[in-house]
Amino acid sequence: ASTLRDAAEANGKWMGVAVADGKLGNSTYTGIAGGQFSSVTPENVMKWDTIEPSRNSFNFAGGDRLVDFAQAHDQQVYGHTLVWHNQLPNWVSNGGFSASELTSVMNNHITNVVSHFAGDVKYWDVVNEVFNEDGTLRPSVFSSTLGQSFIATAFRTAHAADPNAKLCINDYNTETANAKSNALYSLVSSLLSQGVPIDCVGFQSHLILDQVNGSAIQSNMQRFADLGLEVNVTELDIRMNTPSDSTRLQRQATQYASVVDACLAVSACGGITVWGVSDADSWVPNTFPGEGAALLYDESYQPKPAYNGVLTAFGGE
Numbered sequence: 001a002s003t004l005r006d007a008a009e010a011n012g013k014w015m016g017v018a019v020a021d022g023k024l025g026n027s028t029y030t031g032i033a034g035g036q037f038s039s040v041t042p043e044n045v046m047k048w049d050t051i052e053p054s055r056n057s058f059n060f061a062g063g064d065r066l067v068d069f070a071q072a073h074d075q076q077v078y079g080h081t082l083v084w085h086n087q088l089p090n091w092v093s094n095g096g097f098s099a100s101e102l103t104s105v106m107n108n109h110i111t112n113v114v115s116h117f118a119g120d121v122k123y124w125d126v127v128n129e130v131f132n133e134d135g136t137l138r139p140s141v142f143s144s145t146l147g148q149s150f151i152a153t154a155f156r157t158a159h160a161a162d163p164n165a166k167l168c169i170n171d172y173n174t175e176t177a178n179a180k181s182n183a184l185y186s187l188v189s190s191l192l193s194q195g196v197p198i199d200c201v202g203f204q205s206h207l208i209l210d211q212v213n214g215s216a217i218q219s220n221m222q223r224f225a226d227l228g229l230e231v232n233v234t235e236l237d238i239r240m241n242t243p244s245d246s247t248r249l250q251r252q253a254t255q256y257a258s259v260v261d262a263c264l265a266v267s268a269c270g271g272i273t274v275w276g277v278s279d280a281d282s283w284v285p286n287t288f289p290g291e292g293a294a295l296l297y298d299e300s301y302q303p304k305p306a307y308n309g310v311l312t313a314f315g316g317e
């Protein structure tokens with residue numbers, strides 16, 4: 001196989017990319033996104049602030065464009081994200097809703113969005129980033145008003161809206177065993193024992209060069225897989241100080257390959273999504289000034305050593 005998607009597919013895995021709506025007019029960008037990847041995640045357009053900017057007024061235009069793109073390129077859509085404290089419009093975060101009002105606001109959002117995309121979106125990140133680093137529940141309008149029960153409610157509502165979608169919980173800094181991933185493990189264990197419809201755990205995997213431990217990632221994924229859940233790498237990137245140099249780009253390639261190896265070693269790992277096409281498209285430099293070069297293609301859309309690292313780890317050439 002000479003593309004990432006075909007090489008991944010030969011191992012029964014999908015290979016995904018986060019797509020930015022504003023780049024769909026760039027043919028270099030779309031050529032790579034459509035040709036190399038078998039899964040697409042909307043980087044922003046399915047988030048609450050885009051999709052329901054005012055109460056009960058839905059804007060599906062960007063999401064529909066992504067679905068059209070995916071269907072034109074024979075790709076699955078990995079929906080991101082239904083309930084998140086970030087990119088949440090003020091009418092929700094500052095709405096002053098009572099518990100029963102907020103429950104109906106949340107359920108109305110989930111029901112409308114999941115129903116609209118039913119049959120077109122295969123996975124949903126139902127809740128995103130609900131934990132603090134120490135494993136306590138992150139403060140948000142949802143947790144503060146409803147307590148932890150908003151999580152089970154969100155999954156049940158999403159399942160009712162599309163019983164065929166795979167429903168996931170997604171977070172960062174949960175890739176290896178630590179306080180946060182232990183809390184996630186306890187939560188999903190408890191959701192399963194209550195019969196909550198949860199299918200998958202997403203490990204965002206915003207990683208840092210030279211701090212990537214593939215075997216620790218593998219064993220952590222395996223413990224979640226042993227609960228009967230699918231496990232996915234949902235937002236992979238490996239950032240470094242910029243400008244990059246050839247030795248660090250080589251180490252990055254090896255470290256990307258170690259993440260692929262971890263997924264290959266865990267049969268319940270469905271696939272891997274990278275969080276952007278090229279280094280020109282990455283969120284990293286905006287958030288971490290002086291860091292970047294985190295993706296598989298450079299700023300000129302040329303494949304980096306990391307591209308070859310991923311391809312060959314999947315057995316491609």
Ligand code: G3I
Binds near residue numbers: 043086087172204
């Ligand atoms: O759309 C506006 C545009 O109109 C305006 O001119 C411009 C000026 O700042 O901002 C644009 O919005 C930006 C949006 O991306 C679209 O480009 C926001 O400012 C910016 O904050 C937003 O960043 C996104 C970030 O989530 C927000 O939290 C990134 O693109 C996106 O990659 C990032 O993705 C998150 C995942 O959803 C969850 N996990 C972490 C990951 C990285 O932060």
